[in-house]
Amino acid sequence: MQLTPLADAVLPLIRTDSRELWRWSNANRHGAQMLDGVAILELAVAEPEALPSTYRVVVPTPRETYQVAHKALASAIRIIARADDSSGIIGDAVRGLIALHPVAAAAAEMPPAKLAEWMWQFHFDDDVDYFELDPVAYAPALGAKGIARLREHVEELRAQVAAQPAREHGHSHEAFLLSWFDQRLAVLDRDVDAIVRTHLRDGKVAAWFTATAKALAEIERYDLAIDWACQAMEFDLGHQARQGGDYWWQLLGEHQPDSLADAAWTMLRRWPGSDTAARLEETVGPKAREEIVAILQARPSALVHFLVGVGEVQGAWDAAHRLGLDDRLAWDRLASAYESIDPGAAIEVHLDGVAADLVTASTRAYRPAARRLAQLREVAVNAGPEAVATVDSAIADLRETYRRRPSMLAAFDGAGLP
Structure with a gap:
């Protein structure tokens, strides 16, 4: 060979x-x-x-x-x-x-010194300046001599940034690189105070609390990382805080699993949704379901997704009608799950969805609608003659309503629809 x-x-x-x-x-x-x-x-x-x-x-x-x-x-x-x-x-x-x-x-x-020089110059490429090299990753190769040379460059850059007008500090490539190297060298030094100072910055956004937590986890200070991730979660109710909460949850699962039940309740109450509800049920079991349902009453879509996910399809169906569910994706998922209970009722929901898709003339909608109707006919065949009649009647109504849409009619014919 x-x-x-x-x-x-x-x-x-x-x-x-x-x-x-x-x-x-x-x-x-x-x-x-x-x-x-x-x-x-x-x-x-x-x-x-x-x-x-x-x-x-x-x-x-x-x-x-x-x-x-x-x-x-x-x-x-x-x-x-x-x-x-x-x-x-x-x-x-x-x-x-x-x-x-x-x-x-x-x-x-x-050679450490040569590697340090190359590593530093990498960040000043005239064509591509959106990748950074990590001093922590390079530390074994750089050794003390290479890291020292890198620090000299960082201090030179610090003086250069200080000489720039203050209004440029938030936008210049040099200021960004200085922040990057300060953060990564703080992690390399395992310096908790420096990590907090460089990652938290002015503490005005939740993402910086999460960044602080991740850097502390990197040096295996998981107790502090959990605390900072919790602060990220508590910052506000925005998406960055939610990401901080998810990281808090991850850290607890890895290092303080006994705290997960309380954390799951906290996450559900701050961000009531099908995902946080499912996470809670997975953590504490079905004993929490009644309270979960009560919390999600104000969010019909989340409640339906949760109940379908845990197998309470009839409960989800009843809740959808009782609460006036108006989310198409939730109705689609619910109808698909409900086919095993009452295929006729499920088909009616699917047909309403197809009809809604066709209200606006769009050639991109015709083939998907035709395929969906063909699938519904297959479901109807298994459900019985009455269901087949319901689907065929709906198809006939669509053909008549949109008889001036030749592209739609051609899509229906291509799918073998009556």
């Missing part, structure tokens, strides 16, 4: 001479190819002995692996600068290479 050198296996997958990457489809195809190259490099870093059998690649030395990773990253940065990466595939490849690079550098024992 002939084996290929690592560079020959990886770099052709990363590089391209194409001038058509501004086309979204071309960029996506090349991004997928780049990810294949990243996968080979990942194995070269983690388990190089597996390369011959997995990819027919010669086992490289650590220095060879680093050189290929370094060249691949440089090429990927040049590529993303001229590509339409709306789908983010090339960006994922770049981030994969960024994650591999420090590991490969440490294994290759690269």
